Amino acid sequence: TYGMIKVCTDMILNRAAYVKTVLFGFNRKDAWKLSAFTTLLYFISIAVTVGISIPVILYIFKRYGLSFSSGHVFSFTVLAVTALLFIINIAVNLPFMFAVNIALENDGISLKESLRRSFEFLKGRMIHFAGFAVYSVIKNAGIICACIFVTLALPAVASLLEFIVIIEVLSIVLKLYFSVPVYYYSLLAVNGLLKKDNPDSRDTE
Secondary structure, eight states, X not given: OHHHHHHHHXXXXXXXXXXXXXXXXXXXXXXXXXXXXXXXXXXXXXXXXXXXXXXXXXXXXHHHTOOTTSHHXXXXXXXXXXXXXHHHHHHHHGGGTTHXXXXXXSTTOOHHHHHHHHHHHHTTTHHHHHHHHHHHHHHHHHHHHXXXXXXXXXXXXXXXXXXXXXXXXXXXXXXXXXXXXXHHHHHTTSSOSSOOSOTTOOOOO
8 A cells, every 4th residue: 555655646747657666665764553453443344344344245145145255256246345345445444544655745654643643634534535536436336237247247348348347447556546645645735636825735734
């Protein structure tokens, strides 16, 4: 996450971006704490997802007589659980989404301070930011839903549609990573997307 946001940030700020930058977090002595905190949130998201999805899957499979022996049922069950994990992970991470950008702009900042600033920055804006992120991927989500419905109606084209779904899921992941620095710097008026009255402001408070 640290490296991906760094890459996306470099790209939107028109800086040179390299694939190796994905490992950027491992090259900063102060980055491991933020990375560890992010990993902890991922594990929390996984635990919540498992707790929700297993009872629901068991009920649906029993109610409609479904089985994992069907490749398509298995594929779309995995897809549904992955989508749920993604949604829960965003909800858990939402107050701390800008911690990485804050850490990138402030060398030596503590984990606690970067998380605090991110929370303060997003206070009152979480729903707006979530809406911005969802809007950026709504077309991709629509394509995925269409592929699922077509697959249920025409199983013969399932393999092709599964490939399309994978491409769209990857597109959603990339767009959501980009949405973080875009929204962050927009509100800071660095790139002037929201206001131009104070373009040099960097206040995150």
